[in-house]
Amino acid sequence: MTHMRLTEFDFLLPKELIATRPKVPRSNSRLLYYNQNILRDLSFFDLPDQLKTGDLLVFNNTKVIPALLHGVIEETDKSKEKWNRLEFLLTKRLTVNQWLCLCKPIKKLKLDNHIIFSNDLSGKVVDRQKDGVVLEFQYVGDFFLLLAKTGQMPLPPYIRKFRSADAQDKDDYQTIFSTTIGSIASPTAALHFDSNLMERIEAKGIKICFVTLHVGIGTFSPIRTEYICDHIMHEEFGEIDLATSEIINDALTSGRRVIPVGTTSLRILESSATKSGHIKHFKGFTNIFIRPGFKFRVASALITNFHLPKSSLFILISSFVGLEVAKKLYSHAITNKYRFYSYGDASLLIP
Known part of the structure; x- marks a missing residue:
């Protein structure tokens, strides 16, 4: 696992599947559901039906600056x-x-x-x-x-190849939870959530909480090393306050699922996890790089968009569900014309 080549995480993506605008309304995007080899093609608005009462969704409340x-x-x-x-x-x-x-x-x-x-x-x-x-x-x-x-909003390079940022992106590229200024990229899995969907989530008794990870330049930076173990991530500032850590630990102790919304939420959770599988109060920088062999201590499932080939985020997904499964999921998404990247569709992964 430690000497995996970057080329093992490559795949071909037709450029027409790169989303340059989000769906309207936000929750109208598609959702690829994966649960132990079961695949379903759903609408993101169906998400509450795939979750359990008492599940804890963890959102990143960072706010993107027009950087x-x-x-x-x-x-x-x-x-x-x-x-x-x-x-x-x-x-x-x-x-x-x-x-x-x-x-x-x-x-x-x-x-x-x-x-x-x-x-x-x-x-x-x-x-x-x-x-x-x-x-x-x-x-x-x-x-x-x-x-x-x-x-202007700092849209990723793969969108700016097709168009420049405009006034609409100042709304579209910001989640409805954004309160803490500091990111230069959006925690894009949370872009699918709107007020109507949140009402359904609350009605089912699904719990939510908020952490902070300010997304930095590392989200745009390609991996340039032959072996992924040689890659060093940029540091990013994050925080989990004491009250939030107690909410998460209560879920873990009572056997309820903790489900990060996006890779940024996952990374700050795993950065603050103890060996016993609990969360401690965290305030500082992390450069955690999650790759195959990583032991996940907190997340039971993950909501995330579809990521770039040979990126640290696709490597993270491959660590969460396994490389073979990740490639199978992405092949299915490409065949079925899911929309990729920041403004694209999402997946719910339950390994």
């Missing part, structure tokens, strides 16, 4: 500015005003360059690092309000 900015290098000769347009993706907040950013095209940037994003927001290049550049932002007022006005 994609377009700006120009300020020039004394204003006619040159149109040739110096740049794209920045904010990836990590370093101080109150400084952010680590990815930049395209980075070759144009020099230290001390002044970047104009809008009349109210600008930045100065104060450092260049292996993982990008450090911008010190200059503004008056609330930074995140200015970002909401100036920035």
Whole structure:
């Protein structure tokens, strides 16, 4: 298991199955149900019928920031500015005003360059690092309000190949549970939940709770090593407060199923799990990389979208249900034209 090649997690996906917009309403997407070799093609709105009274759904309450900015290098000769347009993706907040950013095209940037994003927001290049550049932002007022006005939603590259982000994405790419600012990608499994579905979940006596994992640049970063054991994940900040850990532990102790909604919820749960199979209060960074051989201590099932080939997320799915089963599920999804990736359809996996 420890020396599995990345190529073992590859598969072919027709590009027409990459979803570029979500279904409306959200719960109208499809759901592939898997339970110990039983496969069913369902609607996501059918989810409560597949769950038990007392099951605990664990949602990630992170909120995506409009982290994609377009700006120009300020020039004394204003006619040159149109040739110096740049794209920045904010990836990590370093101080109150400084952010680590990815930049395209980075070759144009020099230290001390002044970047104009809008009349109210600008930045100065104060450092260049292996993982990008450090911008010190200059503004008056609330930074995140200015970002909401100036920035775009950081859609994944596989969507941006087909179209740019627009105003609709500021709603579509945010879950209805998003309360804690900090992600540059959405916990996409939760995008399928809307108020009507939540009413049905509550009516059946299915419990819910919330954890936080701020999704970082690692969600976009491809694995570049031949063997998956050599890959190192980027760190991401997460939190499970004491009250939530008690809710989860009560479910575990009483034999009720704990079902993470999305791989981000799963990763923060397993990051905080003890060897005895309980959850402890957690606040800090995790770079957990779940690969075949991993011992799951918390999750009984998983709700998740369909992921990229050779990605850390498909490797996680392969760890949860087994590589052979994962490939069987994805083959079924492709044959039956499920929609893939962030705005695509979902699966309920019960190994």
